[in-house]
Amino acid sequence: MLMWLILLVFIAVYIKLEAIGLYQRRQFPEMALAGFLWVVVLTYAIALQLGVYNLPNPSKVFDLFRPLIKVVISG
Amino acid sequence: MNEKTLSSQQTAFLLFMILLGGSYVHVPPTLAHQSAWLSALGGSLVGAYLILVLLHLQSLFPQTSLIRMSEKLLGKVPGKIVGLLYLWAVFIMAISLLQDNCIILVVMFPLLTCLFLRVTLISPAVYTIYKGVSSIGRLGELFTWLTLILTLLAFIITIPRVQPAFLSPLGNPAAIAKGVLQVAGWPFSMVGLLAFFLPLVNDLPDKKKVIYWWYLLAVVILVLKDVLIVGVLSPEILLSSRYPLLEVLRLDTFGGFQRVEMFFFLAWFMMSFFAMLAAYQCLALGGQALFSLSNYGFLVIPLGLGLVVFSLYTFQSDIDFVSLRVLTLPLNSLIPMLFVPTLLLVVAKFRNNL
Numbered sequence: 001m002l003m004w005l006i007l008l009v010f011i012a013v014y015i016k017l018e019a020i021g022l023y024q025r026r027q028f029p030e031m032a033l034a035g036f037l038w039v040v041v042l043t044y045a046i047a048l049q050l051g052v053y054n055l056p057n058p059s060k061v062f063d064l065f066r067p068l069i070k071v072v073i074s075g
Numbered sequence: 076m077n078e079k080t081l082s083s084q085q086t087a088f089l090l091f092m093i094l095l096g097g098s099y100v101h102v103p104p105t106l107a108h109q110s111a112w113l114s115a116l117g118g119s120l121v122g123a124y125l126i127l128v129l130l131h132l133q134s135l136f137p138q139t140s141l142i143r144m145s146e147k148l149l150g151k152v153p154g155k156i157v158g159l160l161y162l163w164a165v166f167i168m169a170i171s172l173l174q175d176n177c178i179i180l181v182v183m184f185p186l187l188t189c190l191f192l193r194v195t196l197i198s199p200a201v202y203t204i205y206k207g208v209s210s211i212g213r214l215g216e217l218f219t220w221l222t223l224i225l226t227l228l229a230f231i232i233t234i235p236r237v238q239p240a241f242l243s244p245l246g247n248p249a250a251i252a253k254g255v256l257q258v259a260g261w262p263f264s265m266v267g268l269l270a271f272f273l274p275l276v277n278d279l280p281d282k283k284k285v286i287y288w289w290y291l292l293a294v295v296i297l298v299l300k301d302v303l304i305v306g307v308l309s310p311e312i313l314l315s316s317r318y319p320l321l322e323v324l325r326l327d328t329f330g331g332f333q334r335v336e337m338f339f340f341l342a343w344f345m346m347s348f349f350a351m352l353a354a355y356q357c358l359a360l361g362g363q364a365l366f367s368l369s370n371y372g373f374l375v376i377p378l379g380l381g382l383v384v385f386s387l388y389t390f391q392s393d394i395d396f397v398s399l400r401v402l403t404l405p406l407n408s409l410i411p412m413l414f415v416p417t418l419l420l421v422v423a424k425f426r427n428n429l
Contacts, residue, residue, distance in 0.1 A: 038377050059395075
């Protein structure tokens with residue numbers, strides 16, 4: 001419930017502060033970039049709310065360092 | 076003053092607050108055991124190197140952001156890839172700092188949920204970033220002196236409980252080297268955040284020395300902090316401690332008063348919030364440079380919500396986060412922060428010699 005409320009507030013504030021201005025100034029590349037960011041953020045926010053944890057996770061990148069870390073810790 | 080510029084003094088305060096804020100919620104270099112304070116001293120050389128390289132790059136390309144520099148030196152596409160790598164490190168720092176802030180607040184406010192606390196932290200940050208870079212500069216000016224006074228006060232009342240026997244460095248160079256790597260990754264790699272602020276400094280050529288002086292002061296405080304923590308808690312307790320500084324301060328009593336650590340919580344919170352705010356600001360500035368935007372205003376809210384969501388999604392439990400914190404996260408930020416400026420400096424020097 002809290003997550004939905006937060007999303008609603010953030011989206012409403014964003015529309016009031018930025019989205020209308022971007023559209024009125026015809027800043028379409030900026031609108032596309034903002035739209036992409038919102039899609040990513042909302043996807044993860046909804047996944048979080050629904051308990052879906054199999055989306056690409058930034059923590060997987062940390063695994064790239066595991067071999068190096070093993071060497072450092074055991075060395 | 077222009078809302079989009081900083082002075083060298085404000086940048087120095089920023090650096091001071093970022094370094095202290097990034098390190099206060101963390102344990103000292105535990106991999107170095109008893110020699111933690113010595114490792115902190117060694118790790119500070121990495122931060123000094125980063126300042127030197129970033130200032131040198133700034134003198135070669137005045138008022139140019141690191142991402143624009145990389146596009147100029149390496150070409151448009153490779154430059155953007157290198158810029159993205161740098162922004163990745165900033166992103167990791169930002170979500171880690173938000174997580175840290177949240178974890179410490181959960182200790183203080185156990186009935187509030189992580190989501191609520193994160194949004195409570197991000198909302199003022201969104202407002203500050205909207206107001207422009209100079210707001211962060213002014214906030215740094217306001218916070219620094221209060222933080223410095225409270226930190227010194229905390230040190231003064233803690234010093235009598237330090238046991239020198241806990242501080243004698245162990246003769247194991249491997250442990251010290253591991254500790255140096257750990258502390259170089261966190262907090263000293265955070266010096267790399269300066270790359271986004273230096274192009275906005277209006278009096279850098281004349282007054283850049285002030286940045287070095289405040290860096291030196293931050294190093295002294297960080298080493299002193301590690302000396303106090305190791306000297307009071309002992310290396311054995313330190314290894315199992317989640318918030319060693321809080322535990323050290325919790326031992327302090329003043330007359331009949333207890334829970335004196337809550338008094339210093341103000342300084343602690345200001346520093347860690349400020350470090351998170353600076354990393355968030357760098358993400359916005361980095362996005363602006365990466366996509367060649369005239370202003371970053373429309374990125375601020377989705378980036379802020381993104382930090383909230385990704386910090387929850389990436390660090391799904393505190394136990395995972397603590398294990399990542401020891402070396403994985405420091406290395407994740409250290410490698411790009413060291414690699415990118417060094418690469419750009421080498422390429423710039425090479426091109427100048429041609």
